[in-house]
Amino acid sequence: MPPSSSNVGFLRYEPGAGFPLHKHDFAQIWYVIDGEFQMGGRKYGPGTIVYMEDPHFESEMRTETGGTVLFVQYPGPTTGARPIYDGRMNLTSAPAPEAIDLEH
Helix, strand or coil: CCCCCCCEEEEEEECCEEEEEECCCCEEEEEEEEEEEEECEEEECCCCEEEECCCCCCCEEECCCEEEEEEECCCCCCCCCCCCCCCCCCCCCCCCCCCCCCCC
């Protein structure tokens, strides 16, 4: 995928999954297909669209139910920053918390 392209796909989270607070310089949209996700003090369920402008801090996310999200990441109209592809999707195991770069 060329670095100027959008990044689109499905994310499947198992029950109890989540991620820590982190920052992106690209824009992002989530569409919740199934399950419930707790993010930034709010709960998002099926049919919810979550828009994250650029740059943005993505709040810590947790899901007790597990679920599926359709996501779209695209170059930020303000920052011009592109989505990050390498090492971000299709992981077989979670990285150690100290190895996570909060700026990306």
